[in-house]
Amino acid sequence: MNKQTVERKLQEIVHKKNNMKYKLSKREVAELLREKGIHPTSQRIEIAHFIYQKPQHISAEEILNHLNKEYEKVSQATVYNTLRLFVEKNVVKELIFSSDRIYYDSNTTNHHHFLDLETGKIYDIPACLIPAPELNKKELGNIEVEEINILIKGRLKSNIAEIGSSNNEALRERN
Numbered sequence: 001m002n003k004q005t006v007e008r009k010l011q012e013i014v015h016k017k018n019n020m021k022y023k024l025s026k027r028e029v030a031e032l033l034r035e036k037g038i039h040p041t042s043q044r045i046e047i048a049h050f051i052y053q054k055p056q057h058i059s060a061e062e063i064l065n066h067l068n069k070e071y072e073k074v075s076q077a078t079v080y081n082t083l084r085l086f087v088e089k090n091v092v093k094e095l096i097f098s099s100d101r102i103y104y105d106s107n108t109t110n111h112h113h114f115l116d117l118e119t120g121k122i123y124d125i126p127a128c129l130i131p132a133p134e135l136n137k138k139e140l141g142n143i144e145v146e147e148i149n150i151l152i153k154g155r156l157k158s159n160i161a162e163i164g165s166s167n168n169e170a171l172r173e174r175n
C-alpha cells in the first residue's frame with residue numbers, strides 16, 4: 001500500500017462519521033453560522049466556506065492568502081477576528097502547536113492528532129482510538145478538565161493503516 005493510499009484511508013476512516021459538514025454551499029454555510037449564533041456577513045461566509053471544504057488544518061495566513069487570491073481583499077484583522085469568533089462559537093477548533101504554528105481545524109469533534117515529521121502534515125485520530133489518560137487530580141491541582149488533546153509526532157508508515165482499519169471496526173462497534 002503506498003503512502004498516498006495510506007493517507008487517504010486514514011482520512012476516510014476518521015471522517016466517516018463527520019463528513020456531513022463538508023462541501024457545503026455558501027447558503028448552507030450561512031445557515032450553519034446562523035445556527036451557531038453568528039451573523040453571516042459575506043466575509044464570514046467566505047472564510048467558513050473555505051475552511052469547510054474538507055477536513056483540514058489550515059493557518060490564518062493560508063486563509064488570508066486564499067481569500068485575497070480568490071475573492072475581494074480582506075484585511076488580516078478581519079480574518080483574525082473572524083477566526084477568534086469561530087473558535088469561540090465552535091465553528092472551528094484552534095490547534096496551537098507553538099506560537100508560530102497555529103492551525104484552524106474544520107473537524108470540531110473531540111479528536112487527537114498525528115504530526116508527520118517528514119512532511120509536516122497533520123492527521124486526525126478519533127478520540128475513541130486513544131483512551132483518555134487517568135488524570136490524577138491531586139497531582140494536577142484543582143483543574144476542571146474540558147478536553148484532552150493528544151499530539152503524536154512521528155513518521156507515517158504503512159502500519160498506521162493497519163491501526164486505521166482496526167479503528168474502522170472499533171468505530172462500527174461503537175455505532
Ligand SMILES: [Zn+2]
Nearest residue numbers: 105107123124
Ligand atoms: Zn484535527
